[in-house]
Amino acid sequence: MFNLTGRTALVTGAGQNIGAGIARALGAMGANVLVNDLRTDRADEIVEELRSNGVTALSTVFDVTDRLAIDRAVAAHGPIDVLVNNAGNGGAETMLPKRFVDTNPADWRGPMQVNTDGVLHCCHAVLPTMVERGHGRIITISSAAGTHGVGLGFVPYSVGKGGSLSLMRSLALEHGRDGITANSVALGIMDSVRIETARALTQTVPAGRLGSPDDVGSLCAYLASDEAAWITGQTIGLNGGSFTS
Numbered sequence: 001m002f003n004l005t006g007r008t009a010l011v012t013g014a015g016q017n018i019g020a021g022i023a024r025a026l027g028a029m030g031a032n033v034l035v036n037d038l039r040t041d042r043a044d045e046i047v048e049e050l051r052s053n054g055v056t057a058l059s060t061v062f063d064v065t066d067r068l069a070i071d072r073a074v075a076a077h078g079p080i081d082v083l084v085n086n087a088g089n090g091g092a093e094t095m096l097p098k099r100f101v102d103t104n105p106a107d108w109r110g111p112m113q114v115n116t117d118g119v120l121h122c123c124h125a126v127l128p129t130m131v132e133r134g135h136g137r138i139i140t141i142s143s144a145a146g147t148h149g150v151g152l153g154f155v156p157y158s159v160g161k162g163g164s165l166s167l168m169r170s171l172a173l174e175h176g177r178d179g180i181t182a183n184s185v186a187l188g189i190m191d192s193v194r195i196e197t198a199r200a201l202t203q204t205v206p207a208g209r210l211g212s213p214d215d216v217g218s219l220c221a222y223l224a225s226d227e228a229a230w231i232t233g234q235t236i237g238l239n240g241g242s243f244t245s
């Protein structure tokens with residue numbers, strides 16, 4: 001059960017943190033892992049780590065908003081069996097909180113480009129061969145900011161995450177009969193939060209701890225497996241019991 005031997009998995013933004021956790025989990029299940037990141041140093045470091053653990057891994061550096069670069073990577077390393085759209089947050093930029101009313105339209109593009117357009121492009125680039133081969137797994141790492149909203153000044157991010165949630169639902173409907181599943185994982189509060197706020201935030205989580213890259217990796221490993229063939233079009237909350245409504 002849960003064996004990905006012979007499958008090629010592309011994990012975007014896998015050069016650190018959550019994406020690296022996903023790459024480790026898929027690699028541990030036998031997948032050949034394509035480690036994408038904007039930054040060569042980050043992707044190379046994770047590839048080296050995976051290889052030292054016996055995983056077949058390759059670095060593939062591109063920006064998920066750059067369609068030509070995605071197409072080149074897919075042509076070089078595909079066909080892709082498993083796509084994990086993990087690159088997100090503010091993309092190359094740090095997200096700074098600002099109430100929506102105080103933003104300029106120009107502030108919206110960055111977070112929306114990486115969290116929605118990047119997911120659209122990566123899906124569109126890998127889908128043709130998934131359809132042709134009658135199999136595929138698409139997983140998008142989303143957020144409670146997409147499912148529930150967030151009142152901390154990150155509206156464009158929230159909208160970007162919401163857009164990709166809708167995309168997964170529609171792809172699930174359009175490709176259900178092609179052997180392709182498309183799901184979102186909506187994360188709660190993760191252990192990468194600033195250390196000063198970690199204790200207070202932990203107290204709000206029913207499970208009593210923050211989420212880790214390993215938690216995300218385990219769920220992705222399951223969703224990527226053949227055994228998860230009947231789970232599609234879902235937004236799965238991975239949050240230690242927070243955000244239940």
Ligand SMILES: NC(=O)c1ccc[n+]([C@@H]2O[C@H](COP(=O)([O-])OP(=O)(O)OC[C@H]3O[C@@H](n4cnc5c(N)ncnc54)[C@H](O)[C@@H]3O)[C@@H](O)[C@H]2O)c1
Nearest residue numbers: 013015017018037038063064086087088089091143187190
């Ligand atoms: N960390 C959290 O608390 C949290 C909570 C909810 C959802 N998420 C989501 O989880 C995912 C991973 O988050 P993280 O905290 O591990 O992020 P991170 O910022 O720590 O790492 C993201 C990686 O993606 C790369 N990247 C950024 N933009 C890219 C692009 N355009 N193309 C290719 N690579 C790119 C970065 O270089 C970086 O190495 C994101 O989609 C994020 O929105 C995170």
